[in-house]
Amino acid sequence: MLRVVNRVLLGLVGLALLCVGGGVLATGLGVSVPSWWPYTGRKDVLLSDADRDRWREQSWWWPVVIAVLAALVLLTLWWLLSQLRRARLAEVLVxxxxxxxxxxxxxxxxxVLESEARSLDGVARARVRLTGRRTAPRARVRLLLEPHAAPGRALERLTTEAVAHARDSAGLAALPTEARLRAAKHRAQRVT
Structure with missing residues (x-):
């Protein structure tokens, strides 16, 4: 779901930037633009002298504008870099x-690793994600433990059974694993 929202939002931002940039380019080239467009000719500017003078007396205005624009640039750069990062490992070299x-x-x-981890005693739910390189994968495992489960025992069985089977079956020398355990909340029930 998050991937779909991210792509739709990215597409809308790109479309808006394309339209605004195309409109500014058309105005600069002297092409006729609609009457509602804020720029009407080649000599038109973003902020007129009157607009700049109106805010000059406010000492806070320009630092705030620069800070907001800098934060916007940093946020969009972070967003772009997060798009380039691959969250999952597509393939493992066996x-x-x-x-x-x-x-x-x-x-x-x-x-396979997720289903084997889920079948362990005391594990209610398991999520597995592979990261790293295809020659040296790393596993991130999140386990939701049932109320009666012992975390130490569940972690031991995860490493000696599920992770060891995955490592051996893929012919890997090592499969570094980060496990995060969380206990399921026990819901109180009425006794009649």
């Missing part, structure tokens, strides 16, 4: 032992 390699879909390995 050593087949004969000098060749095979590619395993990252989602397939995540699904």
């Amino acid at each position: 050593d087949t032992g004969d000098g060749e390699g095979a590619l395993l879909r990252g989602r397939a390995m995540e699904d």
